Amino acid sequence: MATYYHRAVQDIKDNGFLSAVTIITIALSILIVSAFALFFTNANNVMNYWGKGVKIMAYLKPEISQKNLPDIKRKIQGIYGIQDVNFISKEEAFKRLKEQMKRQSSILMNLNENPLPDAFEISIIESSQHGEKIEEIATKIESLPSIEDVEYGQKWLERFTNIFDLFRLAGYAMGGIFFMAAVFIVASTIRLVIYTRREEIEIMRLVGASEKFIRGPFYIESIIQGTLGGIIGIAVLFITFKLIASNVDSFKHGLFNICFLSPEFYFGIILGSMFVGWLGCYISLKQFLKA
Amino acid sequence: MIEGKDKSSIIQMFHVHKYYGSKKALVDISLNISKNDFLFISGPSGAGKSTLLKLIYLGEPVSEGQVLVDGMNLSRISRKRIPLLRRKFGIIFQDYKLISTKTVFDNVALVLEASGKKRKFIEKKVRSVLRTVGIEQRINALPPSLSGGEQQRVAVARAVVGVPKIILADEPTGSLDSDSADIILNLLKGFHTQGGTVIVATHDKELIRKAGGRILYLKQGRLLGPTPI
Ligand SMILES: Nc1ncnc2c1ncn2[C@@H]1O[C@H](COP(=O)(O)OP(=O)(O)OP(=O)(O)O)[C@@H](O)[C@H]1O
Ligand SMILES: [Mg+2]
Numbered sequence: 099m100a101t102y103y104h105r106a107v108q109d110i111k112d113n114g115f116l117s118a119v120t121i122i123t124i125a126l127s128i129l130i131v132s133a134f135a136l137f138f139t140n141a142n143n144v145m146n147y148w149g150k151g152v153k154i155m156a157y158l159k160p161e162i163s164q165k166n167l168p169d170i171k172r173k174i175q176g177i178y179g180i181q182d183v184n185f186i187s188k189e190e191a192f193k194r195l196k197e198q199m200k201r202q203s204s205i206l207m208n209l210n211e212n213p214l215p216d217a218f219e220i221s222i223i224e225s226s227q228h229g230e231k232i233e234e235i236a237t238k239i240e241s242l243p244s245i246e247d248v249e250y251g252q253k254w255l256e257r258f259t260n261i262f263d264l265f266r267l268a269g270y271a272m273g274g275i276f277f278m279a280a281v282f283i284v285a286s287t288i289r290l291v292i293y294t295r296r297e298e299i300e301i302m303r304l305v306g307a308s309e310k311f312i313r314g315p316f317y318i319e320s321i322i323q324g325t326l327g328g329i330i331g332i333a334v335l336f337i338t339f340k341l342i343a344s345n346v347d348s349f350k351h352g353l354f355n356i357c358f359l360s361p362e363f364y365f366g367i368i369l370g371s372m373f374v375g376w377l378g379c380y381i382s383l384k385q386f387l388k389a
Numbered sequence: 390m391i392e393g394k395d396k397s398s399i400i401q402m403f404h405v406h407k408y409y410g411s412k413k414a415l416v417d418i419s420l421n422i423s424k425n426d427f428l429f430i431s432g433p434s435g436a437g438k439s440t441l442l443k444l445i446y447l448g449e450p451v452s453e454g455q456v457l458v459d460g461m462n463l464s465r466i467s468r469k470r471i472p473l474l475r476r477k478f479g480i481i482f483q484d485y486k487l488i489s490t491k492t493v494f495d496n497v498a499l500v501l502e503a504s505g506k507k508r509k510f511i512e513k514k515v516r517s518v519l520r521t522v523g524i525e526q527r528i529n530a531l532p533p534s535l536s537g538g539e540q541q542r543v544a545v546a547r548a549v550v551g552v553p554k555i556i557l558a559d560e561p562t563g564s565l566d567s568d569s570a571d572i573i574l575n576l577l578k579g580f581h582t583q584g585g586t587v588i589v590a591t592h593d594k595e596l597i598r599k600a601g602g603r604i605l606y607l608k609q610g611r612l613l614g615p616t617p618i
Contacts, residue, residue, distance in 0.1 A: 306473070
């Protein structure tokens with residue numbers, strides 16, 4: 099094993115330029131793939147976060163009187179998936195609006211009547227906080243006779259989810275392409291090394307070296323390349339991430355809770371990168387090192 | 390019954406033919422080499438001496454016939470066991486077959502590394518063998534920087550370092566002056582005295598005369614028996 103490793107390292111040194119190109123290519127592939135992964139995990143977090151905040155506003159018909167409220171509230175609470183129901187009177191809604199519009203509140207001052215309806219603000223239990231469920235609940239609420247209209251931030255969230263899914267698909271496709279590219283590069287490197295060492299390989303066989311003895315160093319070499327490429331790719335991503343994160347204000351102020359890939363994730367990626375090395379080598383040896 | 394009946398025989402050939410395309414390199418060769426033989430295969434250039442050796446270490450497959458080596462039938466041997474076959478031999482190739490990018494030391498050490506010997510042992514053993522063939526001072530040189538005779542000595546060192554059962558030597562003294570040739574011959578004789586089997590392909594009559602031993606003559610791919618040409 100020690101001699102295999104020794105020979106593998108010697109090989110990498112002897113083919114310095116080729117090895118460097120291979121490692122850089124793997125690093126680039128890993129960088130791009132993991133940058134995608136980073137984007138998606140964060141976008142996913144943000145979306146989940148937004149999804150959690152989803153609340154349904156149910157506006158009451160103007161003719162509904164105060165004393166019917168407990169009854170309506172009970173009915174809403176009876177629907178499966180509802181967590182909490184909060185009454186917001188039109189006065190309160192008006193007050194909130196004014197607070198939100200501080201500067202322009204003069205516009206509102208000129209209104210001599212409050213145009214807002216009474217409403218219930220309804221939050222949803224966690225397991226129901228996604229597209230179809232929310233819609234189902236909203237429809238049920240809307241069908242109550244005292245409710246005039248239902249509104250929820252779901253529509254655009256849904257549209258966004260669709261685009262996001264498209265992106266995710268593109269991400270998988272890119273990941274696949276870069277994976278194959280990296281495997282291909284490792285395979286070509288190993289093929290070239292085999293080619294430059296064909297005399298040596300032939301002689302090794304003639305003096306009775308086993309296939310394991312001959313192939314071992316190639317595997318170690320390409321797994322080393324895969325590992326180095328993976329580590330470099332992740333490291334570059336990490337540095338870039340840190341630089342961006344410390345320069346963009348909205349990240350600093352925690353507006354979005356952006357975080358780097360989890361250790362499990364990037365160890366997984368480095369493991370994947372080692373696998374790329376192994377696979378490239380396997381393919382090349384199978385093709386070009388027939389006994 | 391062909392297989393291993395004669396306990397003392399280590400290499401047997403039965404009606405072996407070898408064609409390179411349409412070129413007949415060996416025709417109907419049958420022979421029996423016993424353990425601890427010191428055998429010369431002689432004959433003019435192109436007679437098929439190297440080819441005969443190649444069939445023994447499976448450098449080439451036979452076209453027809455059977456070759457048995459130390460109980461292994463070479464036409465039935467699985468690919469995985471070829472290294473086992475080759476480790477029975479120390480081979481001195483006519484064209485040396487040294488790895489041009491590795492030092493003299495590494496070239497010789499390769500045999501021991503391939504059979505999984507310890508680093509310390511390899512170090513000692515390789516040095517001592519290189520000393521015996523008189524090339525110790527070029528231990529870190531690369532083969533292309535050596536003279537033909539020096540390369541030949543490295544090739545001999547590599548053949549004997551693993552203490553094989555059989556030495557196959559293809560013109561082992563072809564590039565050597567007679568003093569250096571004597572060193573090699575003595576090395577082969579020493580190996581033979583310790584119980585090894587030696588097969589030497591050569592047209593060096595001087596070498597054959599000095600060594601004594603059984604001679605097989607080849608001419609145009611046919612075995613002429615022990616009669617000089
Ligand atoms: N790989 C090959 N392809 C085609 N013909 C070959 C091949 N190897 C050898 N031959 C032919 O087979 C014949 C025997 O060759 P071989 O090398 O065995 O001769 P030899 O007795 O060793 O000669 P020398 O004394 O010159 O080394 C020659 O005619 C040679 O041209
Ligand atoms: Mg020859």
